[in-house]
Amino acid sequence: MTGDGIASGVAASGPSGHLGGTAGAGAAPPPARALTGAARAAELRAEVAALAASLTERGTTPRLAVLVATEDESTAWYVRSIARAATKTGIVCDTVTLPPTASPDRIAELLAELSADPAVHGVILQTPLPPGAVAAELAAAIAPDKDVDGANPLSLGRLAAGRPAFAPATAAAVVELLDAHGIELLGRTVAVVGRSTVVGKPLAHLLLDRDATVTVCHSRTADLAAATRHADIVVAAAGRPGLITAAHIGEGAVVVDVGTNPTPEGGLTGDVDAESVAPKAGALSPVPGGVGPITTALLLRHTVRAAERAAGAATGPEPGAGPGLT
Numbered sequence: 001m002t003g004d005g006i007a008s009g010v011a012a013s014g015p016s017g018h019l020g021g022t023a024g025a026g027a028a029p030p031p032a033r034a035l036t037g038a039a040r041a042a043e044l045r046a047e048v049a050a051l052a053a054s055l056t057e058r059g060t061t062p063r064l065a066v067l068v069a070t071e072d073e074s075t076a077w078y079v080r081s082i083a084r085a086a087t088k089t090g091i092v093c094d095t096v097t098l099p100p101t102a103s104p105d106r107i108a109e110l111l112a113e114l115s116a117d118p119a120v121h122g123v124i125l126q127t128p129l130p131p132g133a134v135a136a137e138l139a140a141a142i143a144p145d146k147d148v149d150g151a152n153p154l155s156l157g158r159l160a161a162g163r164p165a166f167a168p169a170t171a172a173a174v175v176e177l178l179d180a181h182g183i184e185l186l187g188r189t190v191a192v193v194g195r196s197t198v199v200g201k202p203l204a205h206l207l208l209d210r211d212a213t214v215t216v217c218h219s220r221t222a223d224l225a226a227a228t229r230h231a232d233i234v235v236a237a238a239g240r241p242g243l244i245t246a247a248h249i250g251e252g253a254v255v256v257d258v259g260t261n262p263t264p265e266g267g268l269t270g271d272v273d274a275e276s277v278a279p280k281a282g283a284l285s286p287v288p289g290g291v292g293p294i295t296t297a298l299l300l301r302h303t304v305r306a307a308e309r310a311a312g313a314a315t316g317p318e319p320g321a322g323p324g325l326t
């Protein structure tokens with residue numbers, strides 16, 4: 001942990017909800033501050049709604065297409081929630097459905113058609129996919145300027161090269177959540193647990209671009225706790241409920257839980273064992289209610305940005321601006 005401690009950055013950003021633990025008179029440490037995402041997500045949605053209204057007035061209605069090739073019920077629920085959020089902000093959302101037996105060629109063909117349609121500004125390929133279909137391969141058929149969830153390998157390459165690109169919304173949401181809570185990244189050490197192309201890898205590039213010092217961990221990391229417990233900030237994105245315990249974090253660390261693991265009761269749980277981590281952490285994002293709401297809002301922001309570009313209403317970041325076109 002850095003000398004001045006991440007906890008001071010947390011305290012400076014003001015009071016908020018707390019997670020678990022007991023605040024004793026000098027005895028027990030104060031419980032972790034809850035890094036909730038709802039307030040920032042609401043701000044983002046309001047910004048998107050204003051931009052979408054202005055674009056629509058000028059003749060371009062932002063439109064998002066979500067390609068689904070699964071009958072998985074939780075995926076259907078997630079896609080409906082994106083469509084609802086889009087509609088509320090003035091973005092038209094088309095769910096384009098293929099049967100779960102669709103061939104990879106058919107999926108790629110449809111992605112290319114949607115990418116070529118001038119009325120469509122954002123294209124998302126929803127997972128899971130039919131057996132034999134590889135998301136990263138198929139997403140290459142999404143035009144980079146419509147790749148609002150950063151799934152095309154070209155988008156990840158541009159992020160890695162420090163060039164503007166759409167980052168996957170979940171990875172971008174982690175940075176947005178930390179910014180919203182006033183948590184400094186410059187010069188901080190961050191351990192990211194998970195190296196997927198959807199979360200861990202793009203997040204590492206976004207954090208590097210913000211001058212953090214980043215360690216990326218994965219299932220072959222020999223001693224996970226040794227790799228994470230000295231980090232100022234730990235981001236858990238492994239899809240393993242309860243993987244991160246108090247032994248994995250330092251006193252006062254900021255912990256962001258990206259995990260969304262279904263529980264037998266039909267709810268969601270993260271990758272962090274909140275009961276043991278909350279009394280030791282400086283701040284902890286809840287599941288649900290942390291990264292998730294911001295992720296959806298960023299998908300919409302990316303779509304409206306893509307529509308602005310298509311309409312010639314935005315010229316993009318200044319030359320030299322880092323990755324993460326949000």
Ligand SMILES: NC(=O)c1ccc[n+]([C@@H]2O[C@H](COP(=O)([O-])OP(=O)(O)OC[C@H]3O[C@@H](n4cnc5c(N)ncnc54)[C@H](OP(=O)(O)O)[C@@H]3O)[C@@H](O)[C@H]2O)c1
Nearest residue numbers: 170194195196199218219220237238239258259260292295
């Ligand atoms: N909140 C949101 O909006 C949102 C969006 C997307 C995903 N998610 C959630 O985020 C989590 C990760 O998603 P993903 O798509 O990145 O998953 P993924 O593709 O399965 O990748 C998981 C990563 O975690 C690593 N890992 C697995 N077990 C580990 C262990 N015991 N120790 C250290 N690393 C381990 C894997 O290592 P290897 O590379 O070695 O296999 C892999 O890199 C899931 O719970 C997912 O549901 C949330």
